Amino acid sequence: MFFFQALIGRGEENLQVMFQNVKERIHVKEAAEQAERLARQVIEAGKRGWRVVAHWELPEWLRDNDYIDHGHRPPLESFRLCFKSVFRIHTETGNIWTHLLGFIAFVCVTLYLYLRPVTLASPFPSDITEKVVFGAFLGGALFCLAFSTLYHTMDCHSDKISNLFSRLDYTGIALLIVGSFIPCLYYGFYCYQKTKIVYITMVCLLGLCCIGISLWENFNTPKYRVLRAVVFLSLGLSGIIPCVHILIAHGSTIALRQASLGWLILMGILYVTGAVLYATRIPERFFPGKCNIVVSFVANFFKWHMTQIRCHCNYTL
Numbered sequence: 391m392f393f394f395q396a397l398i399g400r401g402e403e404n405l406q407v408m409f410q411n412v413k414e415r416i417h418v419k420e421a422a423e424q425a426e427r428l429a430r431q432v433i434e435a436g437k438r439g440w441r442v443v444a445h446w447e448l449p450e451w452l453r454d455n456d457y458i459d460h461g462h463r464p465p466l467e468s469f470r471l472c473f474k475s476v477f478r479i480h481t482e483t484g485n486i487w488t489h490l491l492g493f494i495a496f497v498c499v500t501l502y503l504y505l506r507p508v509t510l511a512s513p514f515p516s517d518i519t520e521k522v523v524f525g526a527f528l529g530g531a532l533f534c535l536a537f538s539t540l541y542h543t544m545d546c547h548s549d550k551i552s553n554l555f556s557r558l559d560y561t562g563i564a565l566l567i568v569g570s571f572i573p574c575l576y577y578g579f580y581c582y583q584k585t586k587i588v589y590i591t592m593v594c595l596l597g598l599c600c601i602g603i604s605l606w607e608n609f610n611t612p613k614y615r616v617l618r619a620v621v622f623l624s625l626g627l628s629g630i631i632p633c634v635h636i637l638i639a640h641g642s643t644i645a646l647r648q649a650s651l652g653w654l655i656l657m658g659i660l661y662v663t664g665a666v667l668y669a670t671r672i673p674e675r676f677f678p679g680k681c682n683i684v685v686s687f688v689a690n691f692f693k694w695h696m697t698q699i700r701c702h703c704n705y706t707l
């Protein structure tokens with residue numbers, strides 16, 4: 391008799407545990423449903439009007455820089471909302487406008503260069519070859535600035551769209567670097583046809599390799615941030631070989647006048663400095679949470695792009 395009572399008591403305990411587990415599962419399911427409803431409400435609210443969010447609130451694919459902890463756009467999932475966000479203050483505002491204004495400046499330079507009359511005072515570009523050489527440089531700059539503007543604008547759309555425009559952004563950087571070298575090589579080795587062709591072909595092939603790597607789907611993930619900087623830094627530093635060749639073959643006077651070596655060196659310094667700042671996340675790593683949206687930082691970034699544009703224009707014209 392005692393045995394049966396004990397058995398019944400254990401059965402009751404087991405039933406209570408089972409009921410408790412079922413209740414907990416019901417609570418977990420209700421919590422999951424509530425979280426799903428909340429997520430839908432957030433998305434719907436985002437479609438109507440959005441606010442900047444903290445870094446920890448972002449989905450994994452939008453988390454790139456841990457040192458910028460607030461001021462981010464939420465996932466908007468709308469091309470219209472992404473373009474409208476250009477006129478609001480957030481972590482990408484400076485990036486969007488500095489690239490956009492740079493693009494507009496280069497459009498003006500391109501129109502001026504190709505529409506102005508060719509005279510003795512302004513003899514370039516005088517023929518189709520020189521137009522192609524100048525076009526390679528200006529085209530690279532335009533694609534770079536246009537792709538960068540679109541990437542920083544569309545970055546918050548969705549994982550797929552962000553990944554696509556990110557790869558186009560890196561492709562534009564490669565095109566800019568290659569295009570920057572072509573006029574220097576063309577005029578630096580103007581009287582040395584074979585040498586000129588070899589160097590231009592070498593730079594173009596390296597650029598194609600860099601573009602191929604840039605189009606790799608995982609290339610834009612935070613894991614490969616340093617690799618990205620190294621790839622573009624290597625492409626930029628490849629120009630050291632023809633620069634040294636020009637100096638040895640022609641001397642500093644012709645190298646500075648004919649090949650615009652001084653502007654090319656300054657442009658290279660800006661590229662290297664930009665790659666180092668990008669890879670090391672300076673200055674935000676030294677001031678975490680204080681470089682989210684800073685007017686002086688945006689202004690300095692604007693000056694940075696304007697300095698590059700000035701170097702490009704002096705170097706080209």
